Amino acid sequence: MFNRFVASILPYMPKKFVWLFSKRYVAGKTIDDVLSVSKMINGNGMCITVDLLGEFISxxxxxxxxxxxxxEIVxxxxxxxxxxxxxxxxxxxGLLIDKEMCYDFIREVVQKAADANNFVRIDMEDSRCTTPEIELYLKLKEEFPANVGLVLQAYLKRTPNDIEEMMRNAHSPSQPLNFRICKGIYIEPHSIAYRNYRQVRHQxxxxxxxxxxxxxxxxxxxxxxxxxxESLALIDKYKVPKNRYEFQMLYGVTPGLRDSILQTGHKLRIYVPFGKHWFGYCSRRIKENPKMVSDILKALFIRG
Ligand SMILES: Cc1cc2nc3c(=O)[nH]c(=O)nc-3n(C[C@H](O)[C@H](O)[C@H](O)COP(=O)(O)OP(=O)(O)OC[C@H]3O[C@@H](n4cnc5c(N)ncnc54)[C@H](O)[C@@H]3O)c2cc1C
Structure with a gap:
């Protein structure tokens, strides 16, 4: 209750204060900051995926x-x-401003990443974006089959159908589909999304x-x-080779679980957000998990 209250007043708190605990979840404000965090994560045996914060544009x-x-980041x-x-x-x-422009811009980024033999994943946003983001992925995959992937959200009722449809039209042994599966972070209506915790896990x-x-x-x-x-049990059941899956976690979250995955020899990628728009990102993380408010209070007393 108290945590929820603090989460709701967060936007009115001084940014300097919120940064004290946010720095645990955000790699910094500049490319230099995120480069040094990424090197540190690589040094600890994990790879990364980098995200420049700042999705609210008009x-x-x-x-x-x-x-x-x-x-520049690539x-x-x-x-x-x-x-x-x-x-x-x-x-x-600019997906919600001009779809063609958005495609052209992301295509340039994917092209640059592909030239470096690298990979770009399209995050999944709220349900207004589901269909256009699937279309964007499929169009890019035609040109860059090994360099682009998509995120799918387990809470959306449509997701199993989306997987099956993409399997029919865009999946082959030499050019497999590549999905990040997550629960889904946006608040969606019951008509299109499961909201019950156990049901989302099941999905x-x-x-x-x-x-x-x-x-x-x-x-x-x-x-x-x-x-x-349960994922490890499925990997075992289908004898999935190591080059066909990985685990992913957000920077700064559940380090104990992260270490246990690493120690058992599975690939782990850390999602590392950075940039000057860190405040919006942290506010959303706290609304999602008000228990994090305790971290703010600790940060008041334990600095560094
Ligand atoms: C690498 C990665 C990429 C993602 N990409 C997308 C995306 O493109 N689109 C999308 O809609 N969602 C995305 N998400 C968010 C995802 O949908 C969930 O909202 C989020 O991961 C919480 O679900 P959970 O499976 O961790 O389970 P939960 O039950 O929410 O969390 C399990 C436990 O983990 C801890 N925990 C979880 N999240 C946090 C947090 N933010 N801060 C502190 N502790 C936490 C808590 O202790 C919690 O009890 C992504 C998540 C990850 C890890």
């Missing part, structure tokens, strides 16, 4: 700026030899099983130890 100029920023990560890929949110490239596993038994590359994005355990 003009084509802002979308262009985001594209330029991403091109260059710098390639030059620094980071073991990591890139995550993009199509709305920050997560149904979707994951569909992926694993059909040789779709699976990036398993969760901090839910039950789901990690």
């Amino acid at each position: 003009t084509p100029e802002e979308a262009l700026q985001n594209k330029l920023n991403y091109l 260059d710098q990560f390639t030059e620094a030899g980071i073991d990591g890929s890139f995550s993009v949110k199509p709305t920050s490239f 997560f596993l149904i979707n994951l099983e569909l992926m694993l038994k059909n040789n779709i590359y699976a990036a398993i994005a969760t901090h839910d130890s039950y789901l990690v355990h």
Whole structure:
């Protein structure tokens, strides 16, 4: 109750104060910051996917700026030899302003990543974006079959059908589909999304099983130890080779679970957000998980 109250007043708190605890979940504000965090994560045996924060845009100029920023990120990560890929949110490239422009901008980023033998994953946003983001993925996959992937959300009732439809039209042994499966973070209506915690877990596993038994590359994005355990059982059941799946977690979240996955020899990728728009990202993380408010209070007393 108290945590929820603090989460609701967060937007009115001084940013400097919120940064004290946010720095645990955000790699910093500049490319230099995220490069040094990425090197540290690589040094600990994990790869990364980097996300430039800042999805709320309203003009084509802002979308262009985001594209330029991403091109710079791809260059710098390639030059620094980071073991990591890139995550993009199509709305920050103007998906809701001009779909063609968004496609062209993301295509340039994917092209640059492909030239460096790297990979771009299209994050999934709210349900207005589901169909256009699937279309965007499929169009890019035709040109860059090994360099682009998509996120699917277990809470959406449509997801198993989406997987089956994409399997029929865009999946082959030499050019497999590549999905990150997550629970889904946006608040969606009951008519299109499961909201019950156990049901979302159940759907997560149904979707994951569909992926694993059909040789779709699976990036398993969760901090839910039950789901990690059940995912490992599915990997075992279908004898999925190590090059067909990975686990993914957000920077700074559930380090104990992260270490246990690593120690048992599975690939783990950390999603590393950074950028000057860190405040919006952290506010959303706290609304999603008000228990994090305790971290704010600790940060008041334990600095560094
Ligand atoms: C790598 C990655 C990429 C993602 N990409 C997308 C995307 O493209 N689209 C989308 O809609 N959603 C995305 N998500 C978010 C996802 O949909 C869930 O909202 C989020 O992961 C919480 O679900 P969970 O499976 O971790 O289970 P939960 O039951 O929510 O969490 C399990 C436990 O993990 C801890 N935990 C979970 N989340 C946090 C947090 N943010 N901060 C602190 N502790 C936490 C808590 O201790 C919690 O009890 C992504 C998540 C990850 C890990």
